[in-house]
Amino acid sequence: MRRTKRSGSFLLCLLLNLILNWEWSIPAWILLALHYWLDISVWWTAAGLALWLLRVLWGMWLVGWAARVGNFQDPPKENKNPYSVKKGDDSSR
Numbered sequence: 001m002r003r004t005k006r007s008g009s010f011l012l013c014l015l016l017n018l019i020l021n022w023e024w025s026i027p028a029w030i031l032l033a034l035h036y037w038l039d040i041s042v043w044w045t046a047a048g049l050a051l052w053l054l055r056v057l058w059g060m061w062l063v064g065w066a067a068r069v070g071n072f073q074d075p076p077k078e079n080k081n082p083y084s085v086k087k088g089d090d091s092s093r
Helices: 010-020 022-038 043-070
Strands: none
Touching: 010 022, 010 043, 022 043
């Protein structure tokens, strides 16, 4: 089976991760409520949403990096088991 460098859509994965990690956006929603209640700047809400987005992007990058690191194949190793030598092979003696 042919493997591609990108197996899925980045934006689809990002959207799914944003949905699954919605609880990390709660501080931004609290800051938005404080904007309407205490009249603080709305830029604090934007900063909270930006931090949430950066946190999700960083997590996606970390998982992708770990998957790439784990995909390296080990070189073939020499068989050192003396009992697994074929019966007709006398080169080991």
